[in-house]
Amino acid sequence: MKLSRAEFNRRYAAGTLRLALIGMSNIGKSYSGMRLATDYDFTLIEVDRLIWDALGETDMTAFAAWQGQPYSDGYAERERxxxxxxxxxxxQSLTMQARNPLLDTTGSVIYTDKDVLRSLKDDWYVVYIEAAPQHLERLKTQYFAHPKPLAWNGHFALQDGLSANESxxxxxxxxxxxxxxxxAALADRIIGSDAILTTDSSALFDLIKPVAE
Structure with missing residues (x-):
């Protein structure tokens, strides 16, 4: 949903701004959402927690263990x-009634059904936190150190001479x-992961706003 900066501010003041954060797991969506909800008038909605509830799990580690890795038996069905x-x-999150809802999406939101993506595109101001080049190695390291469920969507294959984890x-x-x-195709605003990790919450709030007045 394209907004001018003036319209962003007007909706925020009225409590009707719908903001969604998208990007890879571990890129800083939850961190940014928590900061904005703590210091500003947003209601944080964490999609991962709704999924845990549906699975009867209590945390991300249990969710990741359930889904497994793409080389595990049965992974394709669990990914589906x-x-x-x-x-x-x-x-469910898109229809929740709240003041200035702030949606902390899953990294796999881009693989959800077309009606969900259409609603995000049409009805929400979507901010994509893009991985800065210097953070790519951190993402890989954190993926193994702090497992999160990851939909590979056909982008994994065992490599000759490499172990499963090396692959x-x-x-x-x-x-x-x-x-x-x-x-990027879903986003209204793109900001770098280097920026969100080095700014205070007031600078972050200004950073997510539309550039155009």
Whole structure:
């Protein structure tokens, strides 16, 4: 939903601004959403928590363990189920009544059903937190250190001479590249992950606003 800066400010003051953060897992969506909801008049909606509730799990680690890795037996079916859960949870989030709802989406939101993506595109001001080049290695490291469920969407293949985990690391840049285009197409505003990690909450709030007056 394209907004001018003036319209952004007007909707925010009225409590009717709908803001969604998109981007890869571990890029800083939850961190940014928490800061904005703590210091500004936003109601944070965490899609991951709705999925955990649907699965009967209590945290991200349990969710990741359930989904497994793309080389695990049964992964393809669990990935399909996971995306279905993400679609349902995101669809539910889009209709929640709250003052200035701030949607912390899953990294796989771009794989959800077309009606969900259409609603995000048409009815929400979407901010894409783009991975800065210097953060790509951090994303790979955090993926293994703090597992999160990850939909590979066909971008994983075992590599000759590499272990399963080494193959994951080798295929990860391709997954990032394919997602970057989809995130950008959905976004109204693109900001770098280097910027959100080095600004205070007031600077972050200004950074997410539209550039055009």
């Amino acid at each position: 189920q996971s995306i279905a859960l993400e679609t349902d949870a995101t669809r 994951l690391m080798a295929c990860y840049p391709e997954l990032l590249s394919s997602r970057a285009d989809a995130y």
